[in-house]
Amino acid sequence: MSLDPAELEAAVRRSDAPAVREQLRDASEAERAACAKALRSFLQGPEFFMPAPVMLGPDQFMQFMRSGWQDKPDGIIEQEREQEERNRDYNAWRAISDRLAFQLAAFGLVGGVAAAARLAQDFPLRHWGPGLARSPDSPAKDIELVAQVLADRRPAWLADFTDRHLRQFPAGIEAWPLARKLVRLGVIPPPAIEEYTTLMPSGLRSADPGYAGCRESSIGLADLLLADPGLLEDEVWRLFTVPEAGVALEKEDRWSATPDDSEAADTATWSQALTDLAADGHLDRDRLLDACLGAFTRDFNPNHVTWYATLQEQLAPSEAEIAAREATFRGLLAARSKSGVTIGQQALRRLADAGSADVGPLLDASAPALLFRQKSIATAQLKLIQKAVLLHPAYAADAAAVVAVAFGHERQDIQEAALALIGKLGVPAGEPLAEIRRRAADLSPSLIPQAIALGLLDAPVGDADAATGARMPGLAAVEARIDTLPTAAAEDLASALAVARASEVPGPARVEPQAGAALPAPVTDPDELLQLLAMLIEDARNALAAERALAGAVRLSELPRQQRARIAAPVLKRAQQIMRGYDPFKGDLITSDIALVTHVWAGEELPDADDSREIGSYNSETYAVSGTGRALTMAGIFSARAWEAARLIQAGRGGVLLAEPETERGAITAQTLLARVRELGRRRGAVGPYDRDVALLRLAPAPSADLWDELGLLLGRPADALRDTYRLIRLPVQFEPVCGLPLGRPLRHSHYWHPHVLARTVGTVPAAPECASWQLMTALSDPLADHEVLYGPSRYELRHYDAAVAAWTLICPWQPEVAAAHLLRPLSDGLISGQTPATTAIHSIAHPGHPLGPVGHLALVTGLSSDAGDTRIAAAQLWSQACSDGRLDARLAAEAIVSGVTGGALKVNRIADSLQHASHTALGAYRVVETICIAADGFSPNIPAGMHALFELAAGLCSKVGVPELPAKVREIAARSGSTRLVTTARHLVQSAEGPAPERGAAVEQALAAVLARADPDAMQR
């Protein structure tokens, strides 16, 4: 029968799907191709008219938004009218093409696998009506007709098409029911791809003709499976071998289960359906049990096997079934998932209870469970071993040796439980004892006394001084240095030495801000400048390089424009791409600022200033710099300076930037600044206000009087006013910590703020109206309320906000507490997951010349509590380094911990985890113990949850380095009855404090070295 295009079109237009199928049924491929050609315009439909975008002004947009998008501006009304008019034909065609008859015709005529896959993907979801309510028709009926049309046709690409659509689902027509229908029609083999299995749990229900998209399916899952017996032969077993099938099953069962109707839930879940089918003999129960257990030993994601555990529980294997699979259950002790190991342990425990466990192999297989990361698994294994040995005492010696494997566990409580079990089992002799003694070397230091008491380790013998850490050979050398130092420094060192001689750890050192090492010479080579710019437009996290590039670009702007254009040509295109991608001079994306500087340096035009970002204008809180180059917040100071620099470059006269850093902490010596002032005076060069501000903020202490006179001359300001401004911006600023939820819009599309740790100014804040940058730096009277403006939401979403944060400490190197107060924002940002500049913030205060005051310590501790591992490690490194260079003050650190934790912003367990990484030096470890002890008193009487983690850490470290003085609170907790983690760890701490401290001497020497280094700048330099 010939395929008549006109008849087919008529059937489509009257929505007669059966007729469409009938006409296509016996058509050859040639006829289909001819028909498709004839119906091309009908099948493709009219073109959709896409109207031009309507541009709204900020005020119009705000009004539209405030009306709840109801009060449409004229432009939009006109746009909608035009769209409706010009798409009239398209909409009419769309009404036809959305119907099943049209889709069947399309599947019957489509010319290849790729087009067919697109068609399947675009298949209209006809069954979702207005308000997302399902229409009464079942999608299964549509799918069946589509499958029949495809089966009638049997194109060579059918199997490929099915695979493609299974992969691209969930878009378009239900993939699994379609694939399954084609399999059942015998036109394709069961697809081998994983999606065929992972889509089955949800797809089977959709294949039910009575299914209407809700939980109450017309037939139960078991009946659906019985209705398609082939599934029980093949596809059901694939659920146990395909990696993500467990997740799909769990998701489907969770969705199917109705908490208020447990009976319905039982029949609706896959786990119950399979259990029922096995009980009724439709599935081989033994095979099902084996397949389920096998899923735990496959290399599936350990977090994706929960469903198999549920099934195993529902299958509830009998004792005989467990006994027949004893080796398999033992194998589960090495599974990677917690649920897998638990199933193995529960089964073996049942055998042990029944007295039928094979104890020897059980002991052999126990090691992985004893070392399992989760405490509950390791503890359960210890109990299982204990149980097995109770019934078979002959294995006690071997069991003790196996239990000693748990000494290698990272958790001290597991090690302690293992020690206790060995005590109960009895310390063996011979080879098992040798094995235990070998493993006892892995015990936490605070458990060594218990191990010695059990006879598992020998008591230390030898030099008592070495054991107690009293030997400090380096003290004599330090004493010799005192005489060579100036008086004040010698006094500091002498008092520290006196403390050290009493075997106490001196410190912290007296630390003043320092300039740091000198930077390389300023950039004067155009090639070097270009290389810097090429680097910085991609990654501007090197804030010093950005400063050097800015100054170098200004300096080298005196080169002829053509020469600059030729030199910059390699990077110009990329720079323009970057500046087009993100507006420069917003204060948040430094790469874009540098890109515009590159653009201007290459001789291109600088965009005009505009006033769209002034305070009060639309979305002004998300900008740190106004459209006219004025810094709105401290975060905009670098961009404002780049703005100034770009204008100097455009002038093409060369020159210098007063604020170009001279040292690695951003400082400028008075001599250099004077030289720059003179240079600018000679050139009659211009000085931008932010360049001037930052130069003053960076100026090293005690500048000469000449500087103020010449600078005043250059800037047209009285020298006294400048001197006074300089005096004001060097006055100390006092802060206090503040914890709480910031005001304004939450971050990163979150609905809620998380508690932040910030610092607010207290007392009188020195005001220097002539230095706008200082005013911005000290605008911290209410940091929670101002948080959104200071750290706007749009900035949060940037991946490269690190570059902006990296520049903050360079603004005011002589006011480290002010800089640290600002860094608390990114650090608080890092307390929850997400890409944040918290690590950069920690690196910013890492320099030994940056003293850590109360705010600095708060920043450090906030870093220790960060969500991101790299921030925590960076903070731990800073801790360790700050101990070595004398900056770490245990009292301030403890106060910061207490403030942050009681304020609900910091987490004790994270701090404990980080401090573990900070304690690899004797001094670092000592300061950790010291801090924890002070904090314990600080928390009193409300000890926070998780404090045991800090006590456990302190106990371990204390057995090496000792403790200055154990606070009464710790002793009080240790004296409490009971065996909570808090009490037992406090007892360990007390025990450790009373024992020897072999590394105490090293801690004393390291602390003394830190004081010496601070007292003797030459030593510091060396």
Next chain:
Amino acid sequence: MAVAELAYSYRGPSVVRRRDTGTEVLLATSGGTAQAGPAPHPHFFSSRLTEPAPAAAGMLACAAIARSRYFLPGNVIAILRDPVVTSSGDRLRFESFSSCCGVHARLDLLPSAIEEPPLAAGTTNVDFNDAMRAALAGTAVTGPMLLHVGSDEFAVDVAGGTVIERKVPLPDRWLKGFGEVQALTREMQPVGELSGATALRFVRSMPRTARRPLWAFPAGGGLALAATARPGAACVAGPHRLVELEPLLRYARRLRVYGPAVDTGAAEAPSAWELDLGSARFTLTLSPEKYRGFSGEGALLGLLADEDVAVDALELAGALSWSSHVDVDGLAAAVGLDRQRVLAGLGYLAACGRVGYDLAEQSFFRRELPFGAALEAMHPRLASARDLVASGAVIAFAGGAIVRTANAEHRVVLGPTDRCTCPWWGKHRGTRGPCKHVLAARIAMRIEG
């Protein structure tokens, strides 16, 4: 991304059999090179293992790496999922490479691990199918294990139609990375060492959520972590990629960490983590960042650009034996080249997948990867550099060159650290090998003598 295709043909699936006397593992082989030349289904090894449990765990870890991807760029496709086995004179080596091209794993079954030496030498692919892996993992190996790499038993099944054939795509970046990792490990040196239990704690103490690379450095008799590079430290980029070490740590006697020499504040670098399992060694090599595959490291570009090295390599390839180590001095004497040229030639062969590098023994070993590769096409930077030279775009002068392209003039400074003014250099600053302009300058200078 150019993609080649590898066709596997196994005579049957690899199987794990449990017998009363222990466990028998039969690994089906596909293709590769044996001593006598190409072999479709070589039979390299049949012997008991002296320490079956760590060997089984090591093989599973290798297979897991082959099936893993630790980063999901858009262009990663599922690729080679079976390890490559090299049989040397006295040992077996299982190698795998993650789909993301950022993690390389090798299990060395040392002479003490096997009761009898391999039957033949060569390299082949082995089938690590799902069922076989599940069986091996579920065995909780305690008894003796008999391992076969290739077996005549598989031949019996051919008539029954159980031949397994499949094709997998092999993108250039994956192939390139497999070679590149050998060159990078050659630059590494030991950084620190931990005993078994300490290693377990150290690996578990590593934060999993680190977005930036961490650095492991020796401290207090163990290893500590830092957030910035320092001399003597090894980079740990994407610490979650060390997860495959965990099942092996309970067998570990020592964990040794390797990394290239770095300065304070250095950029990210690759690192290698070697577990001493007694009679076996498991080495995991990590790329410098979790989203960076080894293929883009460009470590071999300098070598590949030198045509003399290519000629030397050809000569060396003919003289390589299948012993477990390449004797560099012996090879130098055999082909009449000096030691440096031999090492450069071996580096070239590494890029071609024809030799591997054993960090623990600091020596190359012959390993003919069973995939063909058109070397130059896999290194577009090198091809572009040659085009630049051929078109006369390079004007070389003492210490540098000017390379003219259609849009710009790039200034290249050659020295201990080469520099260029192109955006690519600006972005990577030499951390991913030389840019095409630097390569072109080097080639031009070599041509001009």
